[in-house]
Amino acid sequence: MREYYSITELTREFDISTRTLRFYEDEGLIEPVRRGRTRLFRPSDRHLVRQILRGKRLGFSINEIREIIQMYKAPPGEVGQLKLMIRRIEEKREDLRQKRRDLEETLAELDHAEESCVERLAELGVNT
């Protein structure tokens, strides 16, 4: 495991711009260390970027992604906070289960659409 990644390494690996990484830093999603003014990204930052992009693909906003990332971190020490956290996690999971239903329905409809196309193609293939 490498110790540090440069900003351009990450932009290439994930196909995002430096602006995007700076934006995520401003938003407090990642916290690269500095050598002088230059950002050095640790493996943990790289992993966070992975998680951010995964969240984006699922249609989560930056704020939602921030919340989710909080959940991955060490659990809070206080009982009230713990209970709150558990409730929030459960909410997000329900959110994800809804997305899963949406996803399966969409996939099923696309399956059906493709079948129709293939059938139509077979008809044409036979007739011409």
Added chain:
Amino acid sequence: MREYYSITELTREFDISTRTLRFYEDEGLIEPVRRGRTRLFRPSDRHLVRQILRGKRLGFSINEIREIIQMYKAPPGEVGQLKLMIRRIEEKREDLRQKRRDLEETLAELDHAEESCVERLAELGVNT
């Protein structure tokens, strides 16, 4: 099955604004008929709204949703168009399969996070 729905009926059912429905109409996603100037939404429009919102929950843009809706419609008549359509459908399905992987990973991590919280809570519950 009702013949028509008013705009406010749909805004209430789906918890969206009239502005949103007008926007979807401008974007060519739905095509309510008119009685005078008043929009009348048919069951097919209502179903389209369902599909639009499902797409939104999955993080698709309006343009992507427009493409997906096209796929649900009757297959084109021409062979080249049919093959193109099949290819596009396959692309969207791959897109959705990626989302599914992302989703399962996220769910797994949230499961783990919740477990950590529950464990920590058990510790505190025992110790105090």
Added chain:
DNA sequence: CATCGCATTGACGTTAAAGTCAATTGCTGA
């Protein structure tokens, strides 16, 4: 030492997806 090229910073611009607001319009019931 000068310059080359990657990095940073700050400011302003852009795009998608609506929100908001004001000025009508048109039906409906008293």
Added chain:
DNA sequence: TCAGCAATTGACTTTAACGTCAATGCGATG
């Protein structure tokens, strides 16, 4: 007939998530 209320229209505004650009730093290299 008229007041009231839902709908429409057009214009302008907003927000998130970056893009773009110009000015500047700075470390290595010839």
